[in-house]
Amino acid sequence: MKPVVHLILFRGVGGKTQLPTKPLREKLLEAGFENVATYINSGNAIVRSRMRRDQVVSTVAAICRKEFDFDKAIFAPTLGEWDELIAANPFPEAAAEAPTTVHAALLDAVPAGENLARLLAVASEGEEIRVIGKVAYLHTPNGFGRSKLAEKFDKWIAVTNTARNWNTVLKLSELGHACGEKP
Template sequence: MSKQTAYIVLFRGVGGATQLPVKTLRAVLSDAGFANVATYINSGNAVLSSPMTGEEVTAKVAVLVREKMDFHKSVLVAGLEEWEELVAQNPYPQAVEEPTKLHAFLMERAPEAERVAALQEKTTGTETFAIRGRALYLHTPDGMGRSLFAPKIEPTLKVAMTARNWRSVLALRDMAAAI
């Protein structure tokens, strides 16, 4: 049997009008041959294992949820090793005590330098961000709900992405590590 890799699968834009029922999602992914499928809260998070590459998992999951669940938004996938690196490279260790004020965005790819410079010019108030590869870390001391900066990130960087608070980041790491 070929080696299985644990993956974290994030669905962009779940919540509000866009739902992705987790029971159905688990069934769709399991029926497609993914192993150890589990979901975390009802907001577009799954872990699974597969011998495929991350790119192959991304493509297959995107097709499955589009065809079987009518979900047409970006799917972002990180292997456990990449996710552990994302956790280890957190530039805001002082913020982990308030996990709802620290967010990690998984981006489709690392953004272009001029886009990052443009984003830097838009930072406001107490918020700060840092980019490590295809991860963007956002510290919002006043809370994400009040952030005027957060909505500017994706349109400025021009890269598909999705964010999770630090509590979710750690929970997904632990779930994937348990596979």
């Protein structure tokens, strides 16, 4: 099997929950992952591997439980899937003008329509949410931290998710492509 680049996105890193980047990189390399990179101390890593996605996730999860007492959801989209997520962004103008106002949230399942309707009901003027496949795109033009939509999103979407702002989405793509190009 040809090596595949996976973006490893951890749910719930920040505040009290930390995954120290240098030790995480070291443990991922010890586990046999290639071209390991991390991006800021907020739950992002890039690896190349010949393992299937489920093996990548289970290996990373085992490392995180044992080494860092971390036991939250882990998403592992391929670089190709990440490129598709970027291409599908329904808010490209907003992402170009103010990338911190656009977020992409990976979802472990498609959310119920009534959950989306409930979220849209609390959205301020100009705020939007669109779900494409298993990705929710949020546009919060007045700021993510001040948004009722963003505040209620995690609980009301009612599916496990992990979100990144558009700056991070693009940086992870850049790192992923660099990872795939290294021998």
